[in-house]
Amino acid sequence: MASATFAVNPNSPSNKLGNSDDLPNSASSSLRLNHPTESETLRIWNQTSNDWRDALTAPQYLEEYAYLLTVPLARNNGITQWVLVDDNQPADKRTVLASCETFLKRALFSDPDGKCEEVIAHGIASVYCEPGLRKRGYASRLLKELSKTLPNWRIDAGKKCIASMLYSDIDPGFYQRLGWNPFPSYHLEFEPKVAPHGATPLYSEDLAALCEKDEAILRSLLSKPSTESQPRFAVIPDHDHLVWHHSKEEFGAQRLLGKIPLVKGAIAGPPGNRAWAIWTHRFYRHPDSDSSASNTLYILRFVMEDREPAAEDVRAILQAAQTEAAEWGLGKVKLWSPSKALEELIKKADISFQGRTRTQESIPCLQWYGEGDGFPKSLDWILNEKYAWC
Numbered sequence: 001m002a003s004a005t006f007a008v009n010p011n012s013p014s015n016k017l018g019n020s021d022d023l024p025n026s027a028s029s030s031l032r033l034n035h036p037t038e039s040e041t042l043r044i045w046n047q048t049s050n051d052w053r054d055a056l057t058a059p060q061y062l063e064e065y066a067y068l069l070t071v072p073l074a075r076n077n078g079i080t081q082w083v084l085v086d087d088n089q090p091a092d093k094r095t096v097l098a099s100c101e102t103f104l105k106r107a108l109f110s111d112p113d114g115k116c117e118e119v120i121a122h123g124i125a126s127v128y129c130e131p132g133l134r135k136r137g138y139a140s141r142l143l144k145e146l147s148k149t150l151p152n153w154r155i156d157a158g159k160k161c162i163a164s165m166l167y168s169d170i171d172p173g174f175y176q177r178l179g180w181n182p183f184p185s186y187h188l189e190f191e192p193k194v195a196p197h198g199a200t201p202l203y204s205e206d207l208a209a210l211c212e213k214d215e216a217i218l219r220s221l222l223s224k225p226s227t228e229s230q231p232r233f234a235v236i237p238d239h240d241h242l243v244w245h246h247s248k249e250e251f252g253a254q255r256l257l258g259k260i261p262l263v264k265g266a267i268a269g270p271p272g273n274r275a276w277a278i279w280t281h282r283f284y285r286h287p288d289s290d291s292s293a294s295n296t297l298y299i300l301r302f303v304m305e306d307r308e309p310a311a312e313d314v315r316a317i318l319q320a321a322q323t324e325a326a327e328w329g330l331g332k333v334k335l336w337s338p339s340k341a342l343e344e345l346i347k348k349a350d351i352s353f354q355g356r357t358r359t360q361e362s363i364p365c366l367q368w369y370g371e372g373d374g375f376p377k378s379l380d381w382i383l384n385e386k387y388a389w390c
Contacts, residue, residue, distance in 0.1 A: 023095075026137030030087045033145045036096065040083060044099050047130050055256055055283040055295075064251045071247040072240035077154060078104050084142040098142040100127040102164070103390050104154055106236040109162050109370060110222035112229045119370075120159055121235060122150045123390040124166040143178045151369045162370040163233060167389055168363040180365035183376050183384060185358040188343070190318060190333040190351065192297070192325035199266035199316040202276065204246065207264060210276060211239040214303050218383065231372060232380040235388040237301050242387060245280040245300055252283050261328065266320035268313035275309040277302045277317050277335075278387075281328055293331035297324055300387040302335060302342060314342070315349035337384040362389060 024031060036044060045062050053061035068074055084098040103123040110116040124146070129139045151161045168175050172182040202210070214237050222232055235241075242264075250260040267276035277299045284294040299321060318333075325333045338346070346353060364384055368374020 023133070023136065024086045024088070024097075026097075026141045028086070031084055031097070031141055031145075032087050033142070033149060034083055034085050036081050036083045036099065037091070040096050041081060044081075044083075044096065044128065048126065048128050051128075052126070054252065055286045055289075056252060060255050064248070067251055068244070068248060071244055073103060073244040078240075080104075080153070082142070082146065084138055084145065095133075096130075097133055097136075097138040098127070098129040100142060100146070101125050102146070102150065102153070105165075105241075105388070106238060107162065108218065108222050108232075108234050108236060110226070110232045112226045112231060114223050114225045116219060116222040118159070118236075119162040120155055121162060121233075122153065122164040123235075123388070124164055125390045127166070140174075140178060143175075143180075147179055147367055162368070163374070164367045164369075165235075165388070166365050168365050169361055171360070172363045172365055175365045180367045181375050183364045183366060183381050184337065185363045186337060187356055187358065188335045188338055188346070188353045189356055190322055190325075190335070190353050192322050192330055192333060194323050194326045195319040197266075197316040197319035197323065199268040199313075199320040201263045201320070202265035202267055202278065203262060204264055206267075207242055207278060208239045210267075210278070210303070211237060211242065213305070214301065217303070217305065226380065228380060230378065230380045231370075232382055233366075234381070234383045237383060237385070237387050242278055242300060244390075245387065249280045249282070253281060256283055256287060261324075263324055266317045266324075268316045269305070269309050273306040273309050275302070275304050275313050275317055277321060279321055279324065279333075280386075281324075281330060287329050292329060295328075295330045297321060297328070297330045297333045298386045299333065299335040301383075301385050302338065304342065307341060308345065311345050311349040314345045315351055318346065318349070318351050334386070336386045 045065050049058040049061045056064060069079060079101055081101045082099060083096045085094045085096060089095065105121045105123050107119050107121040108116055109119045127139060150164050155161050166175060166180055176182055218234060226232060246264060253260045261281050265276060265278035267274055269275050278301050279297050279299045282296045282298055285291040287295065321333050366374055366381060368379065372378050
Protein backbone atom coordinates (compact mmCIF):
# COMPACT_ATOMS: atom_id res chain seq x y z
CA MET A 1 0.00 0.00 0.00
CA ALA A 2 0.97 3.70 0.00
CA SER A 3 0.05 7.60 0.31
CA ALA A 4 0.75 11.77 -0.32
CA THR A 5 3.81 13.89 -0.57
CA PHE A 6 5.15 14.62 2.87
CA ALA A 7 8.69 15.60 3.75
CA VAL A 8 10.19 14.05 6.83
CA ASN A 9 12.95 15.96 8.60
CA PRO A 10 16.00 13.66 8.55
CA ASN A 11 17.24 15.30 11.76
CA SER A 12 14.10 14.60 13.77
CA PRO A 13 14.67 12.43 16.85
CA SER A 14 12.77 9.47 15.43
CA ASN A 15 15.12 9.39 12.44
CA LYS A 16 18.33 9.13 14.40
CA LEU A 17 19.36 5.55 15.03
CA GLY A 18 22.25 6.54 17.23
CA ASN A 19 25.24 4.34 18.00
CA SER A 20 24.60 0.63 17.48
CA ASP A 21 25.43 0.12 21.15
CA ASP A 22 22.37 2.22 22.00
CA LEU A 23 19.99 -0.13 20.20
CA PRO A 24 18.06 -2.61 22.34
CA ASN A 25 18.49 -6.35 22.08
CA SER A 26 15.65 -7.88 20.07
CA ALA A 27 14.90 -10.17 23.04
CA SER A 28 14.56 -7.25 25.47
CA SER A 29 11.46 -7.28 27.67
CA SER A 30 11.07 -3.54 27.05
CA LEU A 31 10.16 -4.01 23.37
CA ARG A 32 6.46 -3.67 22.64
CA LEU A 33 3.98 -3.74 19.79
CA ASN A 34 2.38 -0.34 19.39
CA HIS A 35 0.74 1.83 16.76
CA PRO A 36 2.64 4.56 14.92
CA THR A 37 2.13 8.24 15.48
CA GLU A 38 1.29 10.36 12.44
CA SER A 39 4.92 11.42 12.01
CA GLU A 40 6.11 7.81 12.35
CA THR A 41 3.58 6.72 9.75
CA LEU A 42 4.84 9.31 7.27
CA ARG A 43 8.41 8.27 7.91
CA ILE A 44 7.58 4.61 7.25
CA TRP A 45 5.79 5.50 4.02
CA ASN A 46 8.75 7.56 2.84
CA GLN A 47 11.17 4.77 3.69
CA THR A 48 9.20 2.09 1.86
CA SER A 49 8.45 4.12 -1.27
CA ASN A 50 11.54 2.98 -3.19
CA ASP A 51 10.63 -0.69 -2.71
CA TRP A 52 6.85 -0.63 -3.12
CA ARG A 53 5.79 2.32 -5.23
CA ASP A 54 5.81 0.40 -8.55
CA ALA A 55 5.66 2.92 -11.43
CA LEU A 56 4.52 5.83 -9.27
CA THR A 57 6.74 8.66 -8.10
CA ALA A 58 7.45 8.83 -4.38
CA PRO A 59 4.92 11.66 -3.85
CA GLN A 60 2.29 9.73 -5.83
CA TYR A 61 2.97 6.62 -3.75
CA LEU A 62 2.40 8.56 -0.55
CA GLU A 63 -0.82 9.97 -1.97
CA GLU A 64 -1.94 6.48 -3.02
CA TYR A 65 -1.23 5.06 0.43
CA ALA A 66 -3.36 7.69 2.16
CA TYR A 67 -6.15 7.14 -0.36
CA LEU A 68 -6.18 3.36 0.08
CA LEU A 69 -6.75 3.81 3.81
CA THR A 70 -10.17 5.27 2.94
CA VAL A 71 -11.55 2.48 0.74
CA PRO A 72 -13.46 -0.66 1.76
CA LEU A 73 -11.35 -3.40 3.34
CA ALA A 74 -9.13 -0.75 4.97
CA ARG A 75 -11.52 1.85 6.37
CA ASN A 76 -13.51 1.54 9.61
CA ASN A 77 -10.67 -0.24 11.40
CA GLY A 78 -10.24 -2.78 8.63
CA ILE A 79 -6.53 -2.01 8.62
CA THR A 80 -4.22 -1.67 11.63
CA GLN A 81 -0.71 -0.27 11.49
CA TRP A 82 1.88 -1.75 13.86
CA VAL A 83 5.35 -0.79 15.05
CA LEU A 84 7.90 -2.42 17.33
CA VAL A 85 9.30 0.13 19.77
CA ASP A 86 11.26 0.32 23.00
CA ASP A 87 9.17 1.32 26.03
CA ASN A 88 12.27 2.89 27.57
CA GLN A 89 12.21 5.63 24.95
CA PRO A 90 9.84 8.61 25.21
CA ALA A 91 6.92 8.44 22.79
CA ASP A 92 8.08 11.52 20.86
CA LYS A 93 11.68 10.30 20.51
CA ARG A 94 11.39 6.57 20.01
CA THR A 95 12.99 4.56 17.21
CA VAL A 96 10.67 2.47 15.07
CA LEU A 97 12.54 -0.84 15.03
CA ALA A 98 10.19 -2.62 12.59
CA SER A 99 6.71 -2.09 11.18
CA CYS A 100 3.85 -3.76 9.31
CA GLU A 101 0.10 -3.54 8.82
CA THR A 102 -2.74 -6.03 9.05
CA PHE A 103 -6.10 -6.34 7.30
CA LEU A 104 -9.18 -7.90 8.86
CA LYS A 105 -10.63 -10.49 6.46
CA ARG A 106 -13.85 -12.48 6.48
CA ALA A 107 -13.16 -16.17 5.98
CA LEU A 108 -14.83 -19.57 6.08
CA PHE A 109 -13.71 -22.75 7.81
CA SER A 110 -15.20 -26.18 7.22
CA ASP A 111 -14.38 -29.43 8.97
CA PRO A 112 -14.05 -32.67 6.95
CA ASP A 113 -17.75 -33.42 7.52
CA GLY A 114 -18.91 -30.13 6.02
CA LYS A 115 -19.68 -28.15 9.17
CA CYS A 116 -19.02 -24.63 7.88
CA GLU A 117 -18.64 -21.45 9.93
CA GLU A 118 -17.67 -17.86 9.21
CA VAL A 119 -14.42 -16.87 10.92
CA ILE A 120 -11.83 -14.11 10.81
CA ALA A 121 -8.35 -14.14 9.29
CA HIS A 122 -5.76 -11.38 9.41
CA GLY A 123 -3.74 -10.48 6.33
CA ILE A 124 -0.25 -9.21 7.18
CA ALA A 125 1.41 -6.81 4.75
CA SER A 126 4.26 -4.33 4.39
CA VAL A 127 6.64 -5.95 6.88
CA TYR A 128 9.56 -3.51 6.98
CA CYS A 129 12.76 -2.84 8.87
CA GLU A 130 14.90 0.05 7.70
CA PRO A 131 18.37 -0.92 6.42
CA GLY A 132 20.32 0.41 9.40
CA LEU A 133 18.30 -1.79 11.76
CA ARG A 134 18.36 -5.05 9.85
CA LYS A 135 19.96 -8.34 10.95
CA ARG A 136 19.22 -7.56 14.59
CA GLY A 137 16.09 -9.69 14.95
CA TYR A 138 13.61 -6.81 15.10
CA ALA A 139 11.36 -8.01 12.28
CA SER A 140 11.27 -11.47 13.87
CA ARG A 141 10.36 -9.98 17.24
CA LEU A 142 7.62 -7.87 15.63
CA LEU A 143 6.08 -10.96 14.06
CA LYS A 144 6.39 -13.04 17.22
CA GLU A 145 4.52 -10.36 19.16
CA LEU A 146 1.96 -10.08 16.37
CA SER A 147 1.28 -13.82 16.40
CA LYS A 148 0.33 -13.53 20.08
CA THR A 149 -1.88 -10.48 19.51
CA LEU A 150 -3.80 -11.22 16.31
CA PRO A 151 -5.96 -14.16 17.50
CA ASN A 152 -7.92 -11.73 19.68
CA TRP A 153 -7.48 -8.49 17.74
CA ARG A 154 -10.75 -6.73 16.85
CA ILE A 155 -12.77 -9.93 16.96
CA ASP A 156 -16.51 -9.42 17.46
CA ALA A 157 -18.41 -11.48 20.00
CA GLY A 158 -19.39 -14.86 18.60
CA LYS A 159 -16.58 -14.86 16.03
CA LYS A 160 -13.13 -16.37 16.23
CA CYS A 161 -9.88 -15.72 14.45
CA ILE A 162 -8.56 -18.87 12.87
CA ALA A 163 -5.47 -17.76 10.93
CA SER A 164 -3.16 -15.02 9.77
CA MET A 165 -1.63 -14.93 6.32
CA LEU A 166 1.08 -13.10 4.44
CA TYR A 167 2.67 -13.20 1.00
CA SER A 168 6.43 -13.57 1.12
CA ASP A 169 8.73 -11.80 -1.34
CA ILE A 170 11.81 -13.34 0.31
CA ASP A 171 12.88 -16.85 1.17
CA PRO A 172 9.71 -18.18 2.85
CA GLY A 173 11.93 -20.06 5.30
CA PHE A 174 12.19 -16.84 7.33
CA TYR A 175 8.44 -16.77 7.90
CA GLN A 176 8.18 -20.53 8.31
CA ARG A 177 10.60 -20.40 11.24
CA LEU A 178 8.22 -17.92 12.86
CA GLY A 179 5.14 -20.10 12.32
CA TRP A 180 3.81 -19.04 8.89
CA ASN A 181 3.83 -22.14 6.73
CA PRO A 182 4.31 -21.70 2.96
CA PHE A 183 1.55 -23.02 0.73
CA PRO A 184 1.68 -23.84 -2.99
CA SER A 185 2.42 -20.80 -5.16
CA TYR A 186 1.54 -22.09 -8.61
CA HIS A 187 0.06 -19.89 -11.31
CA LEU A 188 -0.69 -19.91 -15.02
CA GLU A 189 0.75 -17.26 -17.30
CA PHE A 190 -0.79 -16.22 -20.63
CA GLU A 191 0.56 -14.01 -23.39
CA PRO A 192 -1.34 -10.80 -24.20
CA LYS A 193 -2.90 -10.77 -27.64
CA VAL A 194 -5.96 -9.30 -29.27
CA ALA A 195 -8.35 -12.13 -30.08
CA PRO A 196 -12.02 -12.18 -31.11
CA HIS A 197 -14.16 -13.58 -28.31
CA GLY A 198 -17.79 -13.87 -27.28
CA ALA A 199 -17.41 -12.99 -23.60
CA THR A 200 -19.44 -10.14 -22.11
CA PRO A 201 -17.39 -7.43 -20.38
CA LEU A 202 -17.94 -6.78 -16.67
CA TYR A 203 -18.01 -3.29 -15.19
CA SER A 204 -17.82 -2.02 -11.62
CA GLU A 205 -21.59 -2.00 -11.23
CA ASP A 206 -21.77 -5.72 -12.09
CA LEU A 207 -19.42 -6.96 -9.41
CA ALA A 208 -21.37 -6.77 -6.14
CA ALA A 209 -24.05 -9.21 -7.30
CA LEU A 210 -21.45 -11.59 -8.71
CA CYS A 211 -19.54 -11.51 -5.42
CA GLU A 212 -22.71 -12.45 -3.55
CA LYS A 213 -23.23 -15.35 -5.95
CA ASP A 214 -19.60 -16.41 -5.58
CA GLU A 215 -19.89 -16.42 -1.78
CA ALA A 216 -23.08 -18.50 -1.96
CA ILE A 217 -21.31 -21.04 -4.19
CA LEU A 218 -18.39 -21.18 -1.77
CA ARG A 219 -20.62 -21.66 1.27
CA SER A 220 -22.49 -24.45 -0.50
CA LEU A 221 -19.23 -26.19 -1.41
CA LEU A 222 -17.86 -25.99 2.13
CA SER A 223 -21.13 -27.28 3.59
CA LYS A 224 -20.50 -30.64 1.93
CA PRO A 225 -18.08 -33.28 3.23
CA SER A 226 -14.52 -32.91 2.00
CA THR A 227 -13.55 -35.34 -0.75
CA GLU A 228 -10.04 -35.38 0.74
CA SER A 229 -11.27 -35.78 4.34
CA GLN A 230 -9.47 -32.54 5.24
CA PRO A 231 -10.55 -29.31 6.90
CA ARG A 232 -10.87 -26.43 4.45
CA PHE A 233 -10.20 -22.71 4.74
CA ALA A 234 -10.95 -19.82 2.38
CA VAL A 235 -10.89 -16.05 2.49
CA ILE A 236 -14.32 -14.91 1.32
CA PRO A 237 -13.95 -13.26 -2.13
CA ASP A 238 -16.22 -10.39 -1.20
CA HIS A 239 -16.80 -7.09 -2.93
CA ASP A 240 -14.57 -5.17 -0.49
CA HIS A 241 -11.53 -7.12 -1.66
CA LEU A 242 -12.22 -6.32 -5.30
CA VAL A 243 -12.87 -2.64 -4.61
CA TRP A 244 -9.52 -2.39 -2.81
CA HIS A 245 -7.65 -3.85 -5.79
CA HIS A 246 -9.57 -1.72 -8.27
CA SER A 247 -9.01 1.43 -6.22
CA LYS A 248 -5.27 0.78 -6.38
CA GLU A 249 -5.51 0.00 -10.09
CA GLU A 250 -7.45 3.15 -10.92
CA PHE A 251 -5.24 5.43 -8.85
CA GLY A 252 -2.13 4.26 -10.68
CA ALA A 253 -3.66 4.25 -14.16
CA GLN A 254 -5.05 7.77 -13.79
CA ARG A 255 -1.68 9.20 -12.79
CA LEU A 256 0.37 7.23 -15.30
CA LEU A 257 -1.95 7.30 -18.30
CA GLY A 258 -4.64 9.87 -17.54
CA LYS A 259 -7.42 7.28 -17.77
CA ILE A 260 -8.74 4.31 -15.82
CA PRO A 261 -9.62 0.76 -16.89
CA LEU A 262 -13.40 0.49 -17.12
CA VAL A 263 -13.59 -3.22 -17.92
CA LYS A 264 -13.11 -5.21 -14.71
CA GLY A 265 -13.56 -8.72 -16.08
CA ALA A 266 -15.55 -10.93 -18.44
CA ILE A 267 -18.41 -13.44 -18.19
CA ALA A 268 -19.72 -16.15 -20.52
CA GLY A 269 -22.21 -19.01 -20.52
CA PRO A 270 -25.92 -19.46 -19.74
CA PRO A 271 -27.39 -18.73 -16.27
CA GLY A 272 -26.64 -21.60 -13.93
CA ASN A 273 -23.54 -22.63 -15.87
CA ARG A 274 -21.70 -19.35 -16.24
CA ALA A 275 -18.04 -18.69 -15.75
CA TRP A 276 -16.48 -15.32 -15.06
CA ALA A 277 -13.15 -13.71 -14.29
CA ILE A 278 -12.52 -10.47 -12.44
CA TRP A 279 -9.13 -8.86 -13.00
CA THR A 280 -6.94 -5.89 -12.18
CA HIS A 281 -4.18 -4.03 -14.04
CA ARG A 282 -0.84 -3.70 -12.20
CA PHE A 283 1.74 -1.20 -13.43
CA TYR A 284 5.10 -2.15 -11.95
CA ARG A 285 6.92 0.12 -14.41
CA HIS A 286 5.80 3.14 -16.38
CA PRO A 287 3.92 1.96 -19.49
CA ASP A 288 6.29 4.00 -21.69
CA SER A 289 9.46 2.52 -20.19
CA ASP A 290 11.65 -0.22 -21.67
CA SER A 291 10.86 -2.47 -18.69
CA SER A 292 7.07 -2.37 -18.99
CA ALA A 293 6.95 -6.10 -19.83
CA SER A 294 6.64 -6.76 -16.09
CA ASN A 295 3.25 -5.02 -16.01
CA THR A 296 0.56 -7.61 -15.44
CA LEU A 297 -3.14 -8.26 -15.76
CA TYR A 298 -3.93 -10.33 -12.67
CA ILE A 299 -7.07 -12.42 -12.64
CA LEU A 300 -8.22 -11.75 -9.09
CA ARG A 301 -10.88 -14.45 -9.11
CA PHE A 302 -12.04 -17.04 -11.64
CA VAL A 303 -15.50 -18.45 -10.87
CA MET A 304 -17.27 -21.47 -12.30
CA GLU A 305 -20.96 -21.45 -11.44
CA ASP A 306 -21.15 -25.16 -12.13
CA ARG A 307 -18.37 -27.71 -11.79
CA GLU A 308 -17.75 -27.81 -15.53
CA PRO A 309 -18.72 -24.89 -17.75
CA ALA A 310 -18.30 -25.22 -21.47
CA ALA A 311 -14.68 -25.09 -22.63
CA GLU A 312 -15.59 -22.47 -25.23
CA ASP A 313 -16.86 -20.16 -22.46
CA VAL A 314 -13.60 -20.53 -20.54
CA ARG A 315 -11.73 -19.83 -23.78
CA ALA A 316 -13.80 -16.69 -24.42
CA ILE A 317 -13.09 -15.33 -20.93
CA LEU A 318 -9.34 -15.93 -21.16
CA GLN A 319 -9.22 -14.43 -24.65
CA ALA A 320 -11.01 -11.38 -23.25
CA ALA A 321 -8.30 -11.15 -20.57
CA GLN A 322 -5.54 -11.50 -23.15
CA THR A 323 -7.15 -8.80 -25.27
CA GLU A 324 -7.49 -6.47 -22.28
CA ALA A 325 -3.82 -6.95 -21.42
CA ALA A 326 -2.74 -6.29 -25.01
CA GLU A 327 -4.85 -3.15 -25.31
CA TRP A 328 -3.34 -1.74 -22.11
CA GLY A 329 0.21 -2.68 -23.08
CA LEU A 330 0.64 -5.17 -20.25
CA GLY A 331 3.30 -7.85 -20.53
CA LYS A 332 1.40 -10.88 -19.25
CA VAL A 333 -1.79 -12.30 -17.77
CA LYS A 334 -1.55 -14.32 -14.54
CA LEU A 335 -4.06 -16.66 -12.92
CA TRP A 336 -3.12 -17.84 -9.43
CA SER A 337 -3.90 -21.31 -8.06
CA PRO A 338 -6.35 -22.62 -10.65
CA SER A 339 -8.27 -25.69 -9.57
CA LYS A 340 -7.39 -28.93 -11.33
CA ALA A 341 -10.79 -28.83 -13.04
CA LEU A 342 -10.20 -25.31 -14.35
CA GLU A 343 -6.71 -26.09 -15.61
CA GLU A 344 -8.06 -29.12 -17.46
CA LEU A 345 -10.77 -26.95 -19.03
CA ILE A 346 -8.14 -24.43 -20.13
CA LYS A 347 -6.18 -27.21 -21.80
CA LYS A 348 -9.38 -28.45 -23.43
CA ALA A 349 -10.09 -24.90 -24.61
CA ASP A 350 -6.73 -24.92 -26.40
CA ILE A 351 -5.43 -21.75 -24.75
CA SER A 352 -1.63 -21.67 -24.58
CA PHE A 353 -0.15 -21.02 -21.14
CA GLN A 354 2.89 -21.64 -19.01
CA GLY A 355 2.61 -23.07 -15.51
CA ARG A 356 4.99 -21.46 -13.03
CA THR A 357 5.81 -21.88 -9.35
CA ARG A 358 6.83 -18.69 -7.54
CA THR A 359 9.88 -19.07 -5.30
CA GLN A 360 10.74 -15.49 -4.32
CA GLU A 361 7.52 -13.56 -4.95
CA SER A 362 4.08 -13.53 -3.33
CA ILE A 363 4.42 -16.94 -1.71
CA PRO A 364 1.30 -17.48 0.44
CA CYS A 365 2.15 -18.33 4.05
CA LEU A 366 -0.37 -19.21 6.76
CA GLN A 367 -0.20 -19.27 10.54
CA TRP A 368 -3.00 -21.43 11.89
CA TYR A 369 -4.86 -20.75 15.15
CA GLY A 370 -7.49 -23.46 14.78
CA GLU A 371 -7.35 -27.17 15.47
CA GLY A 372 -4.58 -29.11 13.76
CA ASP A 373 -1.16 -27.97 12.62
CA GLY A 374 -2.18 -25.85 9.61
CA PHE A 375 0.37 -27.45 7.29
CA PRO A 376 -0.51 -27.84 3.59
CA LYS A 377 -0.66 -31.62 3.95
CA SER A 378 -3.43 -31.37 6.55
CA LEU A 379 -5.35 -28.21 5.56
CA ASP A 380 -6.91 -27.35 2.22
CA TRP A 381 -6.56 -23.59 1.62
CA ILE A 382 -8.97 -23.18 -1.27
CA LEU A 383 -9.45 -20.17 -3.55
CA ASN A 384 -5.85 -19.16 -2.85
CA GLU A 385 -6.16 -16.59 -5.62
CA LYS A 386 -4.90 -13.05 -6.14
CA TYR A 387 -7.98 -11.33 -4.67
CA ALA A 388 -6.83 -12.28 -1.14
CA TRP A 389 -3.35 -10.78 -1.59
CA CYS A 390 -2.55 -7.72 0.46
